[in-house]
Amino acid sequence: MGDGIPGNPPGRHSGTGFVLPWGRRPRARSARRLAGLLALVLATGGSACDDSFTPLAPGAQRFSVWGYLEVTRDTQWIRIGSLRSTLLTSGDSLPVQATLEDLTDGEIIHLRQTTVRSDVISPLDSTGTTVHNFWTTVPIRPGASFHFRARGDVANSVDAVIRLPTDYRMEVLLGQSWNRTRSDSLVLIGLHYVAFVTATTVTVDSCGDASADQSYAPVSDSLSDPHSTPLFRPTPGRGCGPRYVVGRTLSVVGSGSMWPQGSGSNMGDVAPGNITNGVGFLGGTLSKTIPYENCDYASNTLNDPYCRLRYDSTTVTLMGRVWDPLCGNPVPRALVTLQELEPRAPEVAKIRSIYTDADGRFWMSALVPAMHYAMTVHRNERPAILTGSPGQEFYDYQTTVVFTSGQQATHDVDLLGHDFLLCPTR
């Protein structure tokens, strides 16, 4: 620092008196200005006495809309509610007119409203929850597009465009034993958006049935066509003796547009969706559930790592139940096998197999129409108490079956036991 005393009052420091750079009169003026500023501040403070508080963002009342149009359902449900300032719901009906306009032919579908008072009690609302469902039973076809509109009393309206997927095909590729990875794949053909896929495996053991799900998240972008997704075979983990896979199913929910991404605590990350002037999501879906059983080639001459199962409108689904007529019981854990008898060259015969569930039921799909199958039902268990060693409890069942295109066939099987006195207690 330089000479002199920092901060010393100027008048004392110079010893010659103190003069402001702009003279004395402005000093008086600045004092008046200061007083004026102080008065202004006090007046501002005094006038700012409105301490009321409204937390909600201003604006027109908004609607929350949730639901989807599903091709396979008889009744389509859409939930409409208004964004509320509290958790409490009103028991009154919602003054809303909701319509679906078919964008192909212009047909208007008027949705009917049902107000439901649920007994479900929220932590803050002991009187229950009122919800407003809008519905229609008009059939929904694949590939259709609808303009949803809901109009309220106060001139606010919400809109959304719902697109349904066209019918699509699926293939499941089952890894063969000589395939190093042995992983399965799902191939979707003719579908551009997937809501989700769930693979379910049901096993049976001495403790009973058990199932495990494996879900696959929705794909955010449009899918390539065809689109392949690896599948993992979930196995319920339980230690109750040998486990038999009695059912594998794949549930595919195809969507006509992008599906919401968030889940659970991440629901806040879900964009407000496709609702214009509102929040929520309206989708259009075509759901398909297919059995996803075993498939092996009879020989390895093709060296094909995958056994390919094709699911479409021409393939055949076979359901049935294996029954013990002597004891009057279903037969669980019976191995149902269908082997192609006349595969078209150079293809190799496929062997399809699945175990019956606790009710003796089996379900097999993606069977080829007009193909002759050798059907075998085999139960390879015999209580050791009789023979000293496990053996065959029932006689094998064998027959030849053939199906027509797109058939939903049923084939029940009576399996005769070696000794009817050994009827198990159910």
Added chain:
Amino acid sequence: MPPQSVIGAAALPAGRDAVRSSRHIPARAVCRRRGRPWHPARLRLGVLAFVLCLVPRAAQGQQASMQGIVTSSSTGSPMEGVAVVLEAGGQRVKTVLTDRNGFYQIGGITPGSYTLSGLHIGYSRYELSLTLASGERRTANFTLQLAPVELKGIVVTPERGAAVRDLGRQVVTPAEIRAVPVPAGSGDLATYLQTLPGVTTTGDRGGQLYVRGGTPAQNLALVDGIQIYQPYHILGFFSVFPEDLVSSADFYAGNFGARYSGRTSSVLDVRLRDGNPNRYRGMLSVSPFLAEGMAEGPAGNGLSWLASVRHSLVEQTSEHLMGALQPYGFDSQLLKVTATNGEAQRCSGMALRTSDRGRLDPAETTSHVEWQNLVVGGHCVTQGKGILRLTEVNVGFSSFDNAAVSRGSSIFRSGISRLQADAHITSMIGTLPLYAGFHISSEGMTSDLTEIFGIAERNSGIFGTDVYGEAGIPLGTRGELRPGLLLTALPIAGAEPRVRMSWEPFGRASEKIQAALGVYRQSLLGTSDLRDVTNVFVAWMTSPDDIPMQSVQGSLGWQQSLGGGVNWSIEGYFKRMRDIPVPAWNALPQFTTRLVLADGRTHGLDARLQWNRPHFYGFLGYGYSWTEYQVTQPEFVGWFGDSVQSYHPPHDRRHQVNAVASADLAGFKASARWQFGTGLPFTQPLGFDEAFDYWAHLWDPGHTLGTERLLLDRPFNGRLPTTHRLDLSLERSFNLPVGQAQLQAGAVNVYNRRNMFYYDLFTARRADQLPRAPYLSLTLRSK
């Protein structure tokens, strides 16, 4: 032993002009060569000339120099702000002020005979006649004696107060702290800081200070050189620094020097008082808000000690006094031991523990917040022998743990601990003061954030080292340029150049222009849920992707003393902040540890007017501030149509006015404080709805209920109501045979304004903070 005091003027070896000319002519001669046309050789010469202009006397090794430490006879502590005057023949040759360690140094003295004086208001003048030989480095420590009567003649005192700053540094003294009414027996630094423009609080509870657009986690708080993470108590009036414990505090609202590292917003550097080395003293105080006790005394062999205990009482008294429960509590304990070895060496050890707990929503009994600080450290100041140097060394440990429980379901815990060692040297080369030092620290962070939908645990640690240097370059006789550079090696290497300047355009020390520009970086982040302004939970963590937060900030101000104890100042400032970690926006009101990096801009203006008379103190401060963050998040696209959103963060108080007055009237001391602030931003909710999670299941709306949720609008699109409050107190002191009794009556929020509040969006219930609170306090101080 200090040199003996000599009253009277010594003979002069040369006149004042002779001394000045011998120092300045060579430099000026070079500087005057500016008028000629430039060519490369001249450009190089010009650069050399510029350097010589800045450092005109560094190489003049034959001149003498002096250093010393000034202490107080009453406390034995170093005295800051003592004017040390070197005179020759009755003419002042040089005047310097002692620093926070009582240290002064004078360089570039022409050999000869001088009179050295030490002057401070309230103390007798110290004089020493001395003769300095060529190249001599003289150490002259001395002690100032308390003067029982006011000094006649020239009263030299550095101007102090809220309107006076030196290179951005504002010195806060206990007397100023005392002037602001606090519902307790003694003043508190927290309340004082809240009266300053540019300092914003987001509530009466929680003790969070936002300085010039920065967040609390960007503030550096030091107690005797050791970092403390949360120095403020849950009740906003109080900090761990009551008036009786503070020796002085340096407060930088921004643009602090290179000495301070690791933070980007402000610095509060508090020096605790040393215990009295001469006699035992004590203080007891009780008010409806607080009970406290302090004791100090000598311990022999140059040792002294100071102990303090504080315990809040508001939880027990609030229902009777305010008509509403104020469920807050805090405790603090402090012990400080000081050892001195003459004036040349002083060491102290300190242990401080604090504990706070409370419910920000008094009605929500299943929620609470709590935190604890532990600070243990040592601080040593050593004066060099035979060389001009003062060395400060700090070694310490600090830990901070906080937890928040929300509705009994969500538990957040976060803790941080720090080991630090740092050293700082004040020296001089020629007439050029140099400041240099280094910091070494190791910090470990833990967080356990258990939420309804999952658990997130994180442990991390960082090791930090940096070195810094600053030089005090005289700008002729009218100012000082203080360039500095902070070089960080760990945890993330980088350089932070900073420069500060003080300039007296009219050659009068009472009128100053001050300017500063600098780069500031911070690698350690404190994350809070910005959506809830009353949320005081902080999760400490390292910066994501090893990207330190960085700000470039500058300021330009004018301050002036109008005489008669009136000072005013005005200062404009700006900040450009980069990579500020903020919690990711989410449409649902839930705490998240997911961070996104924001860029921020702040500009503002502080205006201060202070009137300081023997029986009156008045302060009026106005602060204008504008802060904006810009955040990019993909989620914004779906909700608002654009991935980039700009918003004003929750501490963006646009206008703020503070008025403080304290006057002695007929044996009473009356104090008043009025504060006004425009509303703070908050995120408005859109409302409640019922949502369906379609991620892996097609819930049928016809037969199932969805999940109730609260949706939030754009970040911080609303403003809370304005706040204003008047606090009054009236105090009377009585002399007792053993000391003094002080009775204080007052009220906080005199006209019962509903100011800051907690609003439960789920229940639409508003819980106002701090209703009118009358109080009566009694303080006993021994002689």
